[in-house]
Amino acid sequence: xxxxxxxxxxxxxxxxxxxxxxxxxxxxxxxxxxxxxxxxxxxxxxxxxxxxxxxxxxxxxxxxxxxxxxxxxxxxxxxxxxxxxxxxxxxxxxxxxxxxxxxxxxxxxxxxxxxxxxxxxxxxxxxxxxxxxxxxxxxxxxxxxxxxxxxxxxxxxxxxxxxxxxxxxxxxxxxxxxxxxxxxxxxxxxxxxxxxxxxxxxx
Amino acid sequence: xxxxxxxxxxxxxxxxxxxxxxxxxxxxxxxxxxxxxxxxxxxxxxxxxxxxxxxxxxxxxxxxxxxxxxxxxxxxxxxxxxxxxxxxxxxxxxxxxxxxxxxxxxxxxxxxxxxxxxxxxxxxxxxxxxxxxxxxxxxxxxxxxxxxxxxxxxxxxxxxxxxxxxxxxxxxxxxxxxxxxxxxxxxxxxxxxxxxxxxxxxxxxxxxxxx
Numbered sequence: 001x002x003x004x005x006x007x008x009x010x011x012x013x014x015x016x017x018x019x020x021x022x023x024x025x026x027x028x029x030x031x032x033x034x035x036x037x038x039x040x041x042x043x044x045x046x047x048x049x050x051x052x053x054x055x056x057x058x059x060x061x062x063x064x065x066x067x068x069x070x071x072x073x074x075x076x077x078x079x080x081x082x083x084x085x086x087x088x089x090x091x092x093x094x095x096x097x098x099x100x101x102x103x104x105x106x107x108x109x110x111x112x113x114x115x116x117x118x119x120x121x122x123x124x125x126x127x128x129x130x131x132x133x134x135x136x137x138x139x140x141x142x143x144x145x146x147x148x149x150x151x152x153x154x155x156x157x158x159x160x161x162x163x164x165x166x167x168x169x170x171x172x173x174x175x176x177x178x179x180x181x182x183x184x185x186x187x188x189x190x191x192x193x194x195x196x197x198x199x200x201x202x203x
Numbered sequence: 204x205x206x207x208x209x210x211x212x213x214x215x216x217x218x219x220x221x222x223x224x225x226x227x228x229x230x231x232x233x234x235x236x237x238x239x240x241x242x243x244x245x246x247x248x249x250x251x252x253x254x255x256x257x258x259x260x261x262x263x264x265x266x267x268x269x270x271x272x273x274x275x276x277x278x279x280x281x282x283x284x285x286x287x288x289x290x291x292x293x294x295x296x297x298x299x300x301x302x303x304x305x306x307x308x309x310x311x312x313x314x315x316x317x318x319x320x321x322x323x324x325x326x327x328x329x330x331x332x333x334x335x336x337x338x339x340x341x342x343x344x345x346x347x348x349x350x351x352x353x354x355x356x357x358x359x360x361x362x363x364x365x366x367x368x369x370x371x372x373x374x375x376x377x378x379x380x381x382x383x384x385x386x387x388x389x390x391x392x393x394x395x396x397x398x399x400x401x402x403x404x405x406x407x408x409x410x411x412x413x414x
Contacts, residue, residue, distance in 0.1 A: 028265065132248040
């Protein structure tokens, strides 16, 4: 150890903001959007709160990094969708079986034609939502995040390109492939559940 | 109508914004094309999720969530952690560089390296560089090392490139003043390393010649 060194002097009059304060300031503008996303991806308010909680825990770990990010909300949403994919607890709790789980997505099955989707054949809305969310869990993490940020959160391909650095053409084709995969998963679920004929959106 | 046209128009199609004729053509194509039917089904499913009524977050959820997140991190670690921050903003003099030391939070046993800051020095004339070290509780036995590289030296220490000593820190902001001067035209780099059991913090300052 050196004998001659420099001393430290206590300075009063200012203090760094605490991490909780910084975190609160950072999260407040994004919190409603996060909760809305979590609510869309959950079957109950309790599950949505759990999802938001997990995102906040991860975000807090990355506070310094997150503060310097340009696309903070997109990062938070990405964490949320990854967390959604990773979550098995909600899946286990669900009363609805997941016929697609053990099946090969390339299995042959009869696909209900889009033109045959009639409102009177549609399942209860929440049951359809549940099947869709389960199918989304079978997507890859990147696929799920891409389709969710674009189709659910409304991010444009330009924004996604800036955020990820992936060319728009590549993003487009990934998006189309992911939607098709999701559609196949849903169709397969229907094929395994003859009582549930239709899943769909607007006519 | 072909698959590419369906793919290009699918957002408008599911949103119900496509002209009736194009809409009918797209749907007719999807009815006979398995790939497009899948894609359409997937896009419509996403729309259904997008349009879900999310309601409003409970009034106290924000506070509850933040409180839980920050408390869980505190509870998860009793180990010391150093980290750097530049959160002093305008309240601090320009010459006071910020090094933050924090205790009792996340404790990865890794070296944390903060982005480099810049400090202007002059040739052959020492200039005081103030480093603020912030800690939320008193620390005993922290080790501080100063490493120098390039055409710079600490006034009074000649050609010494490294200094290391143990010190105690009071809770709050502690100021370390280093008289730095240039001894050549190239400038250099000063590294402050602060260590404590379980963690280590490195702070790099690029020293550039003023003018």
